[in-house]
Amino acid sequence: MLRMFASTLRSSSKSALALAFLFSSILDGGARTLYVISGTPTNYSPEGVAVQLFTLTEGKPHLEDTLVSARDGLYSIQSDLSGSYAIFSPHGVPSRVRILRTGPSLSSADYSIDGGIAQGIDSKLLMIGDKFNTSLIVPVHRTGAGGPPSVMVIPLNKSGEPQKIPLSSVTLEQLTFTGVPGGPEGAYSPIGRIANGHVVFSIEGFSERLSDLPTRLQSGHEGEQIGVVAASQNFVVLSLPSRRSDLESQHGETFRTLFVKDRRLNQWREVRLKGNVSRSRLFGDWLASIEESWQSDNVSNPGREESESADVARLFKYGEGAFANIPGVLLLDNLETKTHVEIKTGEEDSEVLDVTDNHICYRVNDSIFEGEINGEGIGKIVEIGHGPELRSVHWAFWK
Structure with missing residues (x-):
């Protein structure tokens, strides 16, 4: 396994920032525009945060649209990994x-979600993808007694009316779940259970299979919970949840084991990930994680007081930062080549926003950087955006 490290660089000149943005956005023979989506889920807070779409122009955010009002607040956002x-x-x-x-x-x-999302499944498990990987599939409440729940099937890559069909008409084995974004509010991977050598989810009393299991988990774990870290057409990433007592007994540098299936090769392997409560997201072959370790006492993680707004600092204090030590280290694991990269930002509020081929886009507080993953780590790092509007950015895409 290759192990590489990179540190965040920051430009101090506005003119240099504009030139850096121009330079970094001209890739593969043509100019591109970076779009970013800001908005923090606030499911455990009475106050909502607006969801807004920005473009970066000469390093400054420009508001394109407000997607959700602050009054309504955001529940969650998921991507289908192909532009929706x-x-x-x-x-x-x-x-x-x-x-x-x-x-x-x-x-x-x-x-509108007709009848509301069905109970018995973590609805952050957004079933993006059917057998054609083109639809959002949402389990909804049963409208009558007996029978399985229905699902709403909403087109993703084209306009069209949603359809309501029986749950039995779809399969979770085509599920796409991109993982958990960064930010101050704690979020969790969907939790299933182990049954007869498979990961199973229960939707209003009806069980559906998601995936098979590696040999190591096929015996001795019947009925136990198992988390879905991420899933795509190419990979499934699973993890056994840790009991709080086990987390509290771990000191110093902590790790957890991820079980990774390459669906193309039908092969499983294990990845040792730093941090026993780290959050992860999948970008193509790259699994991007924020290193986090359980802590029972609320201590101030690096960068909270100096670099963040009062609102973000407050959310971190009572949200993710209340139980996690976040040293400001971003982890990148290529699930195909087994390459490992670490970006040391030294800031609690930092995360990877996008990885396309070997180009990476990541945020540190209110600045967005782009770099190139190469044989020596992360190179050609430039700051391509800066401004208070970027503090709640957790998603990005190029056009």
């Missing part, structure tokens, strides 16, 4: 979803 985003609102109990389609032209459409 499902934006659920309001926070707490979502009743509608906006589909943002990013290509070939930018458009959005709103849909």
Whole structure:
């Protein structure tokens, strides 16, 4: 395994920033524009945060659209890994979803969730993808007694009316779950259980399989919980949840084991990830994680007092930072080549926003950087955006 390290660089000149943005956005023979989505889920807070779409122009954010109002607040956002985003609102109990389609032209459409999301499944498990990987599939409440729940099938890459069909008509084995974003509010991977050598989810009493299991988990774990870290057409990433007593007994540098299946090769392997409560997201072959370790006492993580706004610092204090030591280290693991990269930002509020091929885009507080993953780590690092509007950015895409 290759092990590489990089440190964040920052430009202090506005003119240098504009030139850096121009330089970094001309890739693969043509100019590109970076779009970013700001908005923090606030399901455990009475106050909502608006979801807004920005472009970066000469290093400054320019507001393109408000996707969800602050009054409604954000429940969650998931991507299908191919250019569409499902934006659920309001926070707490979502009743509608906006589909943002990013290509070939930018458009959005709103849909009501008829009857509300079905109980018995963590609804952050947004079932993006059917056998064609083109639809958002949302389990909804049963409207009558008996029979399985229904699902709403909403087109992702084209306009169209949603359909309501029986749950039995779809399969979770085509699920896409991109993982958990950064930011101050704690979020968790969907939790299933182990049954007869498979990961199983229960939806209003009806069980559906997601995936098989590696040999190591096929015996001695029947009925135990198991978390879905991420899933795509190419990979499934699983993790056994840790009991709080086990987390509290670990000191110093901590790790957890990820079970990774390459669906193309039908092969499993294990990845040792730093941090026993680290958050992860999947970008193609790259699994991007924020190193986090359980802590029982609320201590101030690096960068909270100096670099963040009062609102973000408060959310970190009572949210993710209340139980996690976040040293400001971003982890990148290529699930195909086994390459490992670390970016040491030294800031609690930092995360990877996008990895396309070997180009990476990441945020540190209110600045966005782009770099190139190469044989020696992260090179050609430039700051391509800066401003207070970027503090709540957790998603990005190029057009």
